[in-house]
Amino acid sequence: MKQKSGQTSISNLLVQICKHRRNKSNVLLSEAGIYGGQDILLYYLSIEDGQTVSSLVEKMCIQQATISTMLVRMQASGMITKVKDNSDKRTSRVFITEQGKEAYKKIAKIWNAMEKVLIKGLDNEQQETLSNLLRAVLKNLE
């Protein structure tokens, strides 16, 4: 059996979708004063404030180095603050600022809007099916 590849593969469809999703998302996020990637960080901080950098790294599935420079920028832009932990002087705890909270409100709206765009025209059953299949794919990658 000849395998699909290139243009027609699921892999390529995913790449295309992510490219477009990211582009659309970035346009909207820039209106909230943040950059793509920072939204996820603010999401996790809004779930639990004052986490360590390592904790965020684990949840966000990114490298320490990535988040490190990201936090420098986000502190500079006033979205978060970083406080050294006294009980363990290696670690820093990250807190979301009021400005960050305001930004996150916009982010939540943007995510909902993005989701609506993505699933436009799909009925509940199709959404469920897609969700299940994507979960299977994700599992395959982990």
Added chain:
Amino acid sequence: MKQKSGQTSISNLLVQICKHRRNKSNVLLSEAGIYGGQDILLYYLSIEDGQTVSSLVEKMCIQQATISTMLVRMQASGMITKVKDNSDKRTSRVFITEQGKEAYKKIAKIWNAMEKVLIKGLDNEQQETLSNLLRAVLKNLE
């Protein structure tokens, strides 16, 4: 109806999948001596050699600026060559080198391997369903 968001949304699943897919892909591609993103360029060149930069930009859905620096690097690493077009001195034509062709052979194998990983455990019908749903999502984004 409460909308799904955050962790459980299709948008988030797609982000997760793409992150993992990209990571896995990058590991394999680095063994072929190229970086993520360069594979797609070599793919389009292998389909049609000697294209203009604009032509590649259109197919790859990226900005001229992105491909411009990318081509500088890929010419430096010996994957492609760039030749000024005499009939239109604004344009350059991009050619894949022998080394680039060798790299592409590896890329094709990597893509097939990636596809296999992605769809592991899904039967033909599920693959078809997923493919159709992803196409619908992609259409929603365009």
Added chain:
DNA sequence: TCAATTTAGTTAGGCGACTAACTAAAATCC
């Protein structure tokens, strides 16, 4: 014909993401 506009690419600078090499602090172990 010659100025104005469009088109093709490049350069500069910023962000997310990565690896590798590093510092500093905590934990472990002899």
Added chain:
DNA sequence: GGATTTTAGTTAGTCGCCTAACTAAATTGA
């Protein structure tokens, strides 16, 4: 208790990707 190892983060450097500003060449249009 002191040396070794592990853990937490940072810094430097590379890439892909983007926007904005720029150059140069082709096209259009009065």
